[in-house]
Amino acid sequence: MANSPKTFVFLDLETTGLKGDLPKITEICLVAVHLSSLENRVTDEAGQLELPRILDKMCLCVDPGKPITSYASEITGLSNNNLVKNEKQDFNPCLVHIINEFLSRQAQPVCFVAHNGFLFDFPLLKTELQKQEGTSLTSSLLCMDTVEVFKFLDMQVGIRRESRDYAQAQIYRRAYRKPPQNCHNAEGDVLALIMIFLSKADQILEKETMSNNCMRWGEISPMYG
């Protein structure tokens, strides 16, 4: 990899449903962490890893303009009714501008990180962006999927991938011996994602792991549309 990322932007989307529903985004959360905070980790008095103090955070709710499935509504707490009542805007050029400005404030290059990102978050975000004429993210932006990264790291030490559960909550439990908090709230999921990244940060940041597990934004195909 020619240029190693200086900033990792952890990403989570809440949506109206899964792929079969041609989902739309109901909430987006981005949290940027500088490389130095991932390399120089902070622990509490008990020696437990802590979130870095310096975080740039952005969470926005979005009116999807289509029905949210009952299960998605139940787990995320977002309904068509409460999004409309709170007068949330749809996924529009203004939101794309905000995302771009958020990214441009970070030390470059930037790497997106999402759990199952290659199959869900990145393709769906690309679909939503493609609907907005004249808007895009820089194609040189890097993307990493922590499902693939954790499988890669396990394989390196001889753990067979089919012998483990790679759901984010399970990886969190293995690392911290307790369940993550605020699941299916975009910010809660992103903070848990940062914590699982921190638990293996040294290995993830190795050149071999990065070069084997990163794609460029330009290589991501839209989910649909």
Place this chain on the structure above:
DNA sequence: TGCCAGGCCCTCTTTAGGGCCTT
């Protein structure tokens, strides 16, 4: 009519089937 993801990976595979991971 009723049902409905899907690309990827694994293995008791390859003329196939099943599970994963996200909301």
